[in-house]
Each structure stands twice: as C-alpha cells, then as structure tokens.
Amino acid sequence: MPERTPVLDGAGILDLSPVVPVVVLDDPEFAAPLARALAAGGVGVVELTLRTPSALECARRIREEVPEVVLGLGTVLTPADVDAARAVGAQFLVSPGATPALYEAVAGSGLPFLPGTATLSEVLTALEHGHRAVKFFPAEQSGGPELLAAWAAPVPHARFCPTGGIGPESARRYLDLPTVGCVGGSWLTPRDAVLAHDTTRITQLARDAVTRLRTP
Numbered sequence: 410m411p412e413r414t415p416v417l418d419g420a421g422i423l424d425l426s427p428v429v430p431v432v433v434l435d436d437p438e439f440a441a442p443l444a445r446a447l448a449a450g451g452v453g454v455v456e457l458t459l460r461t462p463s464a465l466e467c468a469r470r471i472r473e474e475v476p477e478v479v480l481g482l483g484t485v486l487t488p489a490d491v492d493a494a495r496a497v498g499a500q501f502l503v504s505p506g507a508t509p510a511l512y513e514a515v516a517g518s519g520l521p522f523l524p525g526t527a528t529l530s531e532v533l534t535a536l537e538h539g540h541r542a543v544k545f546f547p548a549e550q551s552g553g554p555e556l557l558a559a560w561a562a563p564v565p566h567a568r569f570c571p572t573g574g575i576g577p578e579s580a581r582r583y584l585d586l587p588t589v590g591c592v593g594g595s596w597l598t599p600r601d602a603v604l605a606h607d608t609t610r611i612t613q614l615a616r617d618a619v620t621r622l623r624t625p
C-alpha cells in the first residue's frame with residue numbers, strides 16, 4: 410500500500426476538481442485504468458461508491474496502482490463501512506446521509522468526511538460535528554441551486570458538493586454559488602463506458618467537464 414497521503418479536510422476535497430466523478434465499478438481489473446483515464450482528462454479525484462461487492466478491491470487497486478489520484482469512498486453508510494474504507498486506504502469518505510454512529514466512527518478514523526445533507530437541520534448537525542464541507546444530496550430532487558442559494562444566507566460558512574441528477578449543463582448553476590466548491594456526478598463514468606472499458610470516452614468526458622467548468 411502506498412504511503413498515506415496528507416489528510417485533507419473536507420473543504421480541501423472540494424477544491425481538488427470542479428467535478429468529483431461518482432463511480433460504480435464491478436471489475437477490479439478496470440479500477441486502475443478507469444482512475445488513470447480520469448486523471449488523463451484532468452480529474453485527479455474519484456469517489457468510488459461502496460455499491461458493488463468488489464468495491465473495496467477496486468479501491469485497493471486504485472490506491473496501489475494510481476496513487477496520484479485522490480481516492481474517496483462513497484455510500485459509506487455504517488461504522489463498518491468506515492473501517493473497511495480506511496483499511497483499503499481511502500483518503501476521504503462520503504455518505505448520502507449521516508447518523509450519530511457514523512459521525513462517531515468517522516471521528517475515530519481521522520479521515521475527511523463529506524456527510525450527506527438534504528435539509529438545513531442536517532447541515533447544522535454536520536457543522537456541530539466539525540464538518541464545514543458537506544454533500545448536498547440528492548441535489549436536483551431536493552431543490553437544486555435555488556435551495557442552496559437560500560441556505561447561503563443563514564449558513565454562508567458551510568460549503569457544498571451538490572450531487573444527484575447533475576450534468577455538464579446544470580453543473581454551472583451550482584458552481585456559480587459562493588458556497589459550492591464542486592459538484593459530484595456520474596456523467597464522467599457512464600455505465601456503458603465502464604462496462605466496455607472505454608477509457609478514451611472517459612478521458613474525453615473528464616476533459617470536456619474540466620474545460621467547461623474550471624473557470625467561471
């Protein structure tokens with residue numbers, strides 16, 4: 410396993426790329442090629458979801474074979490997920506929501522964490538636990554950029570990674586908000602491209618996204 414990279418706080422994660430690819434991966438053989446394909450397109454961060462039986466093995470391969478990519482594990486739902494993610498070298502954790510048990514486990518892990526939030530009370534709970542940077546999920550279904558703009562008045566110090574239903578066109582409307590650091594999305598790694606091991610397409614999607622979204 411490569412050396413642990415320096416721990417970034419959650420807010421630092423939001424500054425790595427305008428878009429964090431949310432990846433569902435079955436085939437460990439394609440884990441490193443996929444991460445390299447994203448990096449070749451200018452996206453040096455991956456959120457690999459714990460949604461497949463092989464996700465942890467895929468994560469281990471990325472950490473071992475592509476250490477230049479910052480690896481987060483998503484769909485972290487339980488303290489056991491936190492332990493498993495840490496064991497394979499995850500550099501940050503992402504959840505679709507958060508519970509007291511999850512906050513406690515994350516605190517013990519020492520890893521940066523983007524807790525999922527969909528209400529202002531959940532944002533306040535995240536802030537109480539010391540997490541200034543949070544996921545806003547599912548973004549489009551929960552109220553989109555208009556809701557985040559309203560939240561920016563009472564909690565301008567929170568920072569958001571909206572995720573859920575966002576694509577290359579809608580991403581800009583989130584990134585224009587001062588409280589948004591990056592967006593998350595699956596559009597850089599479409600299911601058909603992943604199944605076909607189509608690294609050329611993945612690199613092109615990453616390059617297009619970075620070109621379109623890097624600057625206001």
Ligand SMILES: O=C[C@H](O)COP(=O)(O)O
Pocket residue numbers: 431572573574575593594595596
């Ligand atoms: O569960 C969904 C992911 O977190 C984001 O996927 P999406 O960009 O396709 O909505």
Ligand SMILES: CC(=O)C(=O)O
Pocket residue numbers: 458483484485503504505506525544546572
């Ligand atoms: C959707 C999401 O936030 C996650 O799977 O972690």
